[in-house]
Amino acid sequence: MPGVITDQSFDIAIVGGGIIGLVVAMGLMKRNINVKIYEQSRSFREIGAGVAFTANAIRCMGMLNPDIVTALRKVTTANGDPKNPNDYLQYVDGYSHDPNDPDNMEEEVLFKLYAGYKGFEGCHRAHLLDELVKFIPEGTVEFRKRLDTYVDRGEDQKLLLKFCDGTTVEFDAVIGCDGIKSRVREILLGEGNPASYPHYSHKVAFRALIPMDKAEAALGSYKARNQHMHMGPGAHVLHFAVASQTLMNFVAFAPDPNEWLSDKIMTAPATKEEVVKIFSDWGPTVRAIVNLLPEEFDKWAIFDTYDYPAPTYTKGRVCLAGDAAHASSPHHGAGAGIGVEDALAMAQVLEMAAETLQSTDMSKAQVLRSAFETYDAVRRERSQWLVHSSRNICDVYEWNNPKTGSNPEKCLEEIKWRSHKIWYFNIEGMLLETRKEFDSRIAA
Numbered sequence: 001m002p003g004v005i006t007d008q009s010f011d012i013a014i015v016g017g018g019i020i021g022l023v024v025a026m027g028l029m030k031r032n033i034n035v036k037i038y039e040q041s042r043s044f045r046e047i048g049a050g051v052a053f054t055a056n057a058i059r060c061m062g063m064l065n066p067d068i069v070t071a072l073r074k075v076t077t078a079n080g081d082p083k084n085p086n087d088y089l090q091y092v093d094g095y096s097h098d099p100n101d102p103d104n105m106e107e108e109v110l111f112k113l114y115a116g117y118k119g120f121e122g123c124h125r126a127h128l129l130d131e132l133v134k135f136i137p138e139g140t141v142e143f144r145k146r147l148d149t150y151v152d153r154g155e156d157q158k159l160l161l162k163f164c165d166g167t168t169v170e171f172d173a174v175i176g177c178d179g180i181k182s183r184v185r186e187i188l189l190g191e192g193n194p195a196s197y198p199h200y201s202h203k204v205a206f207r208a209l210i211p212m213d214k215a216e217a218a219l220g221s222y223k224a225r226n227q228h229m230h231m232g233p234g235a236h237v238l239h240f241a242v243a244s245q246t247l248m249n250f251v252a253f254a255p256d257p258n259e260w261l262s263d264k265i266m267t268a269p270a271t272k273e274e275v276v277k278i279f280s281d282w283g284p285t286v287r288a289i290v291n292l293l294p295e296e297f298d299k300w301a302i303f304d305t306y307d308y309p310a311p312t313y314t315k316g317r318v319c320l321a322g323d324a325a326h327a328s329s330p331h332h333g334a335g336a337g338i339g340v341e342d343a344l345a346m347a348q349v350l351e352m353a354a355e356t357l358q359s360t361d362m363s364k365a366q367v368l369r370s371a372f373e374t375y376d377a378v379r380r381e382r383s384q385w386l387v388h389s390s391r392n393i394c395d396v397y398e399w400n401n402p403k404t405g406s407n408p409e410k411c412l413e414e415i416k417w418r419s420h421k422i423w424y425f426n427i428e429g430m431l432l433e434t435r436k437e438f439d440s441r442i443a444a
Helices: 019-028 054-065 064-077 125-133 181-187 212-219 221-225 273-279 284-290 337-357 364-397 408-423 425-441
Strands: 012-015 034-039 050-053 088-092 109-114 120-126 147-151 159-163 168-171 171-175 200-209 228-232 235-242 247-255 265-269 298-306 319-320
Touching: 012 019, 012 159, 012 168, 019 034, 019 054, 019 064, 019 120, 019 125, 019 337, 019 364, 034 168, 050 054, 050 125, 050 235, 054 228, 054 337, 054 408, 054 425, 064 120, 064 125, 064 273, 088 408, 109 408, 120 125, 120 235, 120 247, 147 181, 159 171, 168 247, 171 181, 171 337, 181 319, 200 212, 212 221, 212 284, 221 235, 228 284, 235 284, 265 273, 273 284, 319 364, 337 364, 337 425, 364 408, 364 425
Parallel strands: 012 034, 012 171, 088 228, 171 319
Antiparallel strands: 050 120, 088 109, 147 159, 159 168, 200 247, 200 298, 228 235, 235 247, 265 298
8 A cells, every 4th residue: 555654664854955954864864764855946055154163063963974074174164274273252342442543443352252172163054065965865855846735644654745846755754954934844833823933033134255355455364364253232243254264254233123024035135335324333343344245235134933932843753953943043153053963863863763663563653753752852942042042142242131231241251151051062961861762752
């Protein structure tokens, strides 16, 4: 009978071919689990510009599949001098300045935060995706496959996935890695449920990639090639080098009191004039950076799942990972890294599920449900903490946090403990918790 489960191996459909979708796939393939990726675009593509990974996230990648680290190393850019990387993140006062000395480009260094050896490595999202794709076997991906819905037809049958082009496929389980606008999340939590959709944080990000020669001419080599967070009232600017230090990744965040027109289209045209106006009363350095922007580019609405977090990441044999589960604002710069942690937990629990199926009389559906419920129990609290902390840390950068204000010592204390919770996560502890949780569910 078509679709009936008849053996003890299983196959996984991954919906979404972005960075996290590929990382999940590579982790599962390394553990000999059959996967197929369905991507709605006509080719692999990543939105956004720069992305950075901490040393801990990179260690997760290596535990998932060493090929992921190989791909990353092809495109990462060290902070500062590549031969002697700068392992400190720098936070400066981008606002305060002497109006009588308009050409003074010196900014007060408020504090520095040690990120560990090579603790901050940036790259261009599209470049990383291009390298990851090289490790995906031919035939593993199908493009132009926009998910319409999926149907659970019962314990002894595979899930049926229906695509908008009228085609269908059958799989034992589904992992939604389809990003912030996830269709899998919408189906899993229910259409009309506010937790099924991201919501506007009333912040916009102005993003651009600036040629390094122009950045150096305006800022000097050190400032252009090293990460700097320019703090100030109600807004902030971040920049760091990418593309082997040929480009400076620029992003400026500013408030937007208005509603965004659509959660489906999260970008809109922006102008240099718009950004110049926002930062017109900031210091000469920030204004010099803004003057490097092209006349026209895009601004990005910052949506996240802060207002309505998902009450679960799984239902039946369907599960969510990465932004599909817990889309965060980018202020910690850790969304992709937390998605990599998701992938490692997912890979371990599904490997355990495959082993369990060789020695149990439980049904395949029962074991897969237990695996996904384990993943949900292990990952949901930490990943949703990140969503909340990212909003909070933005307030610190912009001197809006009532506990810290513009006090450098208090800002450092707040940024430090939150950053350390991300950077020094106990990976082995997560894997041990995953094993114990899964064993407990199987025993029950």
